Each structure stands twice: as C-alpha cells, then as structure tokens.
Amino acid sequence: MLNWLRRPKYGAVERRDIPAGVWAKCPKCGATVYHRDLVRNLKVCPACGFHHRLRAEERLAVTVDEGTFEEHDAGIVSGDPLRFEGYADKLREAREKTGGADAVITGVGAVDGARTALAALDFAFMGGSMGSVVGEKIARIAEHAVAQRLPLVVFSASGGARMQEGALSLMQLAKTSAAIARLHEARLPYLSVMCDPTTGGVTASFAFQGDVILAEPGAMIGFAGRRVIEQTIRRKLPDHFQTAEFCLEHGLIDMVVPRSAMRATLGRLLRFFGAPHLPAREPAAAAAPTAPPGGAPADGEA
Amino acid sequence: MSVILPERDRAAEARAQELEARLAELAREIAALRRRGEKEHVEVDRVIAELEARAGELRRELLDLRPPWQAVALARHPQRPKAQEIVAALVEEFTELHGDRLFRDDPALLAGVGWFDGRPVVAIAPRKGRDTRENLAFNFGMPYPEGYRKALRAMKLAEKFGYPVLSVVDTPAAYPGDAAEERGQAEAIARNILEMTRLRAPIAVVITGEGGSGGALAVAVGDVVLMLEHAIYTVIPPEGCAAILWRDAGRSREAAAALRLTAADLAALGVVDEIVPEPRGGAHLDPAAAIAAVGEALRRHLRATAGHPIGTLLQRRYAKYRAMGYYEEQA
Numbered sequence A: 001m002l003n004w005l006r007r008p009k010y011g012a013v014e015r016r017d018i019p020a021g022v023w024a025k026c027p028k029c030g031a032t033v034y035h036r037d038l039v040r041n042l043k044v045c046p047a048c049g050f051h052h053r054l055r056a057e058e059r060l061a062v063t064v065d066e067g068t069f070e071e072h073d074a075g076i077v078s079g080d081p082l083r084f085e086g087y088a089d090k091l092r093e094a095r096e097k098t099g100g101a102d103a104v105i106t107g108v109g110a111v112d113g114a115r116t117a118l119a120a121l122d123f124a125f126m127g128g129s130m131g132s133v134v135g136e137k138i139a140r141i142a143e144h145a146v147a148q149r150l151p152l153v154v155f156s157a158s159g160g161a162r163m164q165e166g167a168l169s170l171m172q173l174a175k176t177s178a179a180i181a182r183l184h185e186a187r188l189p190y191l192s193v194m195c196d197p198t199t200g201g202v203t204a205s206f207a208f209q210g211d212v213i214l215a216e217p218g219a220m221i222g223f224a225g226r227r228v229i230e231q232t233i234r235r236k237l238p239d240h241f242q243t244a245e246f247c248l249e250h251g252l253i254d255m256v257v258p259r260s261a262m263r264a265t266l267g268r269l270l271r272f273f274g275a276p277h278l279p280a281r282e283p284a285a286a287a288a289p290t291a292p293p294g295g296a297p298a299d300g301e302a
Numbered sequence B: 001m002s003v004i005l006p007e008r009d010r011a012a013e014a015r016a017q018e019l020e021a022r023l024a025e026l027a028r029e030i031a032a033l034r035r036r037g038e039k040e041h042v043e044v045d046r047v048i049a050e051l052e053a054r055a056g057e058l059r060r061e062l063l064d065l066r067p068p069w070q071a072v073a074l075a076r077h078p079q080r081p082k083a084q085e086i087v088a089a090l091v092e093e094f095t096e097l098h099g100d101r102l103f104r105d106d107p108a109l110l111a112g113v114g115w116f117d118g119r120p121v122v123a124i125a126p127r128k129g130r131d132t133r134e135n136l137a138f139n140f141g142m143p144y145p146e147g148y149r150k151a152l153r154a155m156k157l158a159e160k161f162g163y164p165v166l167s168v169v170d171t172p173a174a175y176p177g178d179a180a181e182e183r184g185q186a187e188a189i190a191r192n193i194l195e196m197t198r199l200r201a202p203i204a205v206v207i208t209g210e211g212g213s214g215g216a217l218a219v220a221v222g223d224v225v226l227m228l229e230h231a232i233y234t235v236i237p238p239e240g241c242a243a244i245l246w247r248d249a250g251r252s253r254e255a256a257a258a259l260r261l262t263a264a265d266l267a268a269l270g271v272v273d274e275i276v277p278e279p280r281g282g283a284h285l286d287p288a289a290a291i292a293a294v295g296e297a298l299r300r301h302l303r304a305t306a307g308h309p310i311g312t313l314l315q316r317r318y319a320k321y322r323a324m325g326y327y328e329e330q331a
Helices: A009-014 A035-040 A056-063 A087-098 A132-148 A163-185 A226-233 A244-249 A259-277 B010-040 B045-065 B068-075 B083-090 B132-137 B145-161 B178-182 B185-198 B213-217 B238-246 B249-259 B263-269 B287-306 B310-322
Strands: A023-025 A032-034 A070-072 A076-078 A104-111 A114-121 A152-158 A190-199 A212-215 B092-097 B109-116 B119-126 B165-171 B203-212 B224-228 B232-234 B274-276 B327-329
Touching (some): A056 A152, A070 A132, A104 A132, A104 A259, A114 A132, A132 A152, A132 A163, A132 B327, A163 A190, A163 B185, A163 B249, A163 B310, A226 B178, B010 B045, B068 B232, B068 B249, B083 B109, B083 B119, B083 B287, B092 B145, B109 B145, B145 B165, B178 B185, B203 B213, B224 B263, B224 B287, B263 B274, B274 B287
Parallel strands (some): B119 B165, B203 B224, B203 B232
Antiparallel strands (some): A070 A104, A076 B327, A104 A114, B092 B109, B109 B119
C-alpha cells in the first residue's frame, strides 16, 4: 500500500503540480509547453505523449459529456475512528490543498452519449487512498447503478488503502468488492480504468474487478511497491515493470487507451454492453428516447 | 456508524516501554556478571539469581500490561501453533488438494477436504513453516497468486457441494515478488475477495497469527470471523507503517499501537466477531489448549450457520461488510 511514496521523485512531485503559469515543463521529455496548449491537449505532452496526472474533477471534465454530471454523496467526510496520530491534520491539509472532501468523486453522467454511474479517484487527496469514505462512496454508486440499471465506470488513481484508518480501510476492499459483485450479478457492465498510479488495496479490489479493464499509457499499476519488491528479490527491476504496457503484455488488462481516445472507447464499450439491457423486442433506434436507464442510447443525445 | 474504540492506554504503553528497557538492561547486567564470574573466578550466582528474580517480576508485569506490540511478537512467535497443525488437529481424514490448474502448486497455501464436527468441510490455510527448511518451502507463509487461485478452486468445490469453508489465517502478506506481480497478485486477491462475498457456502474464518493485509483478506471474508486473543490483523505491518509515516522502521512499536491491530481493538471496530481466548502467556505455551479453543469456537459458529438457508447467510454477509467503516455525513 501507498507505494507511490516509494516511487522516483518524478512521479510524486513535478507531475502533479503543473505550474498554473504560462509555461509548463514536461517532467518526462523536458519540453516547454504553453500551459494553455497542454490543457487543450488534455494534459498530455504534445512532444512526447506523457500523460500528466489529472485531478478527479479534471478527469470527469474531460470524460463526461458537458452538463450531464450529477454528483452523489458529496457530503460524506472522513472521521478519525482510530484517533490516529496526525490524521486529523492530514485530512485538513488535504481538504485545503485540494478543495475536495475526500479522495473520490462519484455521480451519474453521460459518456459519449451513454448514461452511466461514475467514480473518479483523486490522487492529489492523500494519494487517492481508500479509507471508509472512498469505500462507502464506491459501494453506494455501485448500488445506485444496480437500482437504476446503469453501467459503472470507475477511474482509479490510488496508492492503496489508507493506513490511518487501520483495518477499517482493509475492510473497504471487502465492502467495495461485495457491491461490485452485486453489479455483476445484476448483469450490468463495469468498466475499470486504471490511471497513474493504481496500486495496493485498490488494485486488490474494485480496480481489477471490471468486465473490461483499461489503462492510460504509462500508468503505474501493481499490488506491491517497487522498492519492497526489489528488497525482496534483491534485484533491480526493469524500468517498464508495473507499467500499463507491462500489464497488457502479461494479460492483466484489456487495453491501453490514450486519453484523447478514452471517451470514445468508453462510449463504444458502454453502447456494446448496454445493448442487451434494452427491451428485446424493440428495435434499438426506436428504444433510444424511452430507453430504461440501463439501456444506453445508441446516439449522442442523452 | 458508531465505532467507538476505547482510548489507547498511553500510561500502560509508556510503562511497558520502560519495563522493556529495564529488562534489556538487566539482561546486559546478568551477562556481564557471568563473564566476570568466569574470568575472575568470583562468586556471582547469588547476585545473578536476585537479578533474574527481579527480571521475572518485571516480565510478569509486562505480560499483564499487554501493549499492542506484545501481540505483534506473540502473533509472530516461532512456536505459535501453525495453521496446518490446527487444520490437522481439527479436520479428520484431511486430504490435501494441490494446484490451481493454471500454473503450479503453491506450497504457501494449504487446501483440502475432510470432516469437522461430523460434517464434510473444505479447509484453506496459508501456512508458515516450523523451521528454516519448511519456511523456505512455504515461502514464509506468503502465497503467490496461484496460492490464492488454488484456495478459490477449493472454495468453489465447497460451493458445488454446499459444504462449509474453514479458513485458518496466519500470513504476513501476499508475496511481494516480481513473478507474483506478473501473474496478477492483485487480480487474484481481488477475485477471491469478490467471490467470497457471494460464495454460496457458509464460510468461517479464524485469524490465528498474522492477518497481513490484502494477502490475508483474500482468504478471510466470511460469515463469521474469529480471532485468537494475541493474533493481529492489520492493513500494513507496523514496520512498514513507521517507515512511511516517520521514515523510521525502528518506531514500529508506536505504529503497532496507532494501527489498533489487536483482537480487542478489531472486535471493538466490528472487524472480527469473536475473540478466542489463548492460554496465559500465549498459544505457544500450550498449543493443544489453543487449538481446542479454536475448534470449540468454530464448531459453535458452524452449527449456528447450519440452520440458515444460504440466501439468508449471503444477505447477512453483505450487510456485515457493507456496514464496515466510519465516516460522517453532512446534509
């Protein structure tokens, strides 16, 4: 868990805080980019294709059709069940720094015209760590998807379980998994998108439970931290170990999708998996305007 | 969401630290006296006996204070009864099953079938070794993905025949190696957890030693989760927690206290359902009694679940995990 702390500096520091000024420097290739151009390019370096991390809000903004997103459960905030040293301060700092309530935003919106339940983890908030709030909100949005017969799309970006909530954080793996199991039993599609980084307890629960698992290029994905593994096997690991591309090669994920193609890819998958839930006797085109919530409209007019 | 943990007893923790320091000092004094006695041929036995008596008193006081790191030491005690010994003692005609049918047989995870309390059961257990040779063979109780996949195969067998699953858990962690990552350690754990939340068979879990994070939870989702009195169950080992929080693995005692990883804490948090008492001083002092206590608790709980239709158990299992956590909700 919290493997991101052990990563080379390039991930933890420069990548997150793109200066809000006029110019931004790519931490990977060093190219200097006009900041507005970087934003216009979905925060992907125009020179080398490096995918900068996105905040949960930014993620939803570049993925969800404009004006369609309704947030759920915004008022759920962390307590401090263990009265863990420094946790209350860390939470306060994270709230001030990010302006968010905790490490996930959930809700319902349309992606490329397909209505779906959504969750986006926020790595900027305590490393996207999953404590009771993240677990509860993921479980609730999955239950909402079941109740409304919606698909679910989750964007993960997390160092793992939040150690300041002890075993209660660990139990969020079971809680979210139980809710995702119900989604599968209801025969609703679940698309999991792994963004940089997705590690520890989040990979050991909902992130690896998707019907289809997608990842952004270069995203770090793995259960154990790189340094722990190197200490265990007493060998250096190759650079591409635990990247999205490495996971694809080893059969752990379905596809690596550049940010520019993510919305269209998700839309295509949602329409495909949504189709069986449309009323069987009605032609798909006629069903679109009156489709039940589970049936994603075939065109972009949701 | 009312999780009220009793406050940490910081006075007891401080006193325990003090006692430990004093005991270390006494041990040094005794060793120095012995050396002197041998070298200078002076009579030191009487003084040593006095010091040892004093150390004994301090040790008894320390035992009663029960600081959280004492549980960490007891949970990892090399003579603690091993999961495979517990399975062997409790499950009659135990027949081991091997392999995940995908890659290989992982010796770090024991799976098999047998009889318990007059009924057929499937037993799964990550296992540590009794000595170095066994520990190397069992990878110090750290399963690879194929171990978790073997466990799931055994659980699916239980589901097929409607037999209960007994899971005896003592593992420091899922193995953090490159090959484990390549073969999908996270996926294997995620799949087990998900499948256990909906497995159509009663599941009884007992944490007997170390409950090491996701690597333990991958075989520890159940209708009832029991825990031996001095076992621990934690999201991260105290050493790792201290290294991350304070960049100092040496402060693992503080981390052990902060993580609230003892059976008493976890029962208060609702993470475990019942604490199984151990012989005074720890299960290693009387393994047979400890194993008998585990057997008695498992028997009682399995009999209680036996009368319920599986649908009821599944609803309760869902509700149990769904309620875990602590948060505040603003309008």
